[in-house]
Amino acid sequence: MTTPSKKTLLFDLDGTLVDSFPGIRTSFLHTLHEKNWEIPSEERISQVPGPPMEWTFQDLGMTPEQAQDALQTYLEHYGQVGWDLSEAFPGMRDLLIRLKYEGFRLCTATSKGEFFAEKVLRKFEMFDLFEFMGAATDNGNRRSKSAVIKHVLDSVGLDEPNDILMIGDRSHDIEGSSEFGIDCVAVTWGYGSKTEWDAARYTVSTAEELERIIHDWA
Structure with missing residues (x-):
């Protein structure tokens, strides 16, 4: 299965891919x-x-x-x-492998600093699954989620919000992506609250549900 056009998935790290x-x-x-x-x-x-x-x-x-x-x-x-x-959330690495195989462009968009984001991703053998690692600067101006997302969009050359989907667990993911007209999937196994998740376009409680939503969206 391949996507009809290049679709990009932006993944938060803490609370989405990894229980940190x-x-x-x-x-x-x-x-x-x-x-x-x-x-x-x-x-x-x-x-x-x-x-x-x-x-x-x-x-x-x-x-x-x-x-x-x-x-x-x-x-x-x-x-x-x-x-x-940290521990990887069950099923997330396998999901990333399938999504990459199906033709999705995978990027991270995390408020974690670049150094530790890479260390954690490499620990769980996820780093090489991503086309681009978008993370915060450890010492610099790129600290907010919206700043990280802008960094990813600019670096990868993404300009069509309808072809991009954010996956995260906190209000910062939902609000940060909405600044660019990007829909967000809220994952309830993370650290957010129902009030935060209710603001997202989609809400899922398992990796299987997330995979289904991604395919329906694409």
């Missing part, structure tokens, strides 16, 4: 302990994956300068410990 929460949580809590900062509720901690980490630190009351300092502590610990605590 255990490592993110560990490094996040380590950072707050190091900075003697108040530990938020588990409900709040569960919402940490997705947006740039410095945004989260500021949301907890840190100044931009404190947040940047905390980010460096977080990245150091995540590089030593956190990144390797």
Whole structure:
């Protein structure tokens, strides 16, 4: 089976392809302990994956300068410990293999920094399945999901929103893609909430449902 025209799928990483929460949580809590900062509720901690980490630190009351300092502590610990605590979500690598074989163009669009995004993708043998890895800059202006998506569109030369589909789990994926007129599939095995998912064009709860939606869309 091949797609009638070149269709592009943009995949979020954390909460979509990979369960990175255990490592993110560990490094996040380590950072707050190091900075003697108040530990938020588990409900709040569960919402940490997705947006740039410095945004989260500021949301907890840190100044931009404190947040940047905390980010460096977080990245150091995540590089030593956190990144390797991830696990691939069941069925996602096999789905990527099938979609690539069928002729879909696969790209990532993740707010994770480029260095760790590549490490995680390589750990789970997904890196070579993607035509382009769109990720945030570890130190730079490309931090928001919309900035990452724009980077992918510009780098790959994509200009037809109807031929592009975003797959993610948080409001940042849905809102970021909508800025470019791109529909989004919300996956409920990630870290978002029903309120976030309700804003997406499609919602799925298994890799099998996602595959079916992609084929219907294409």
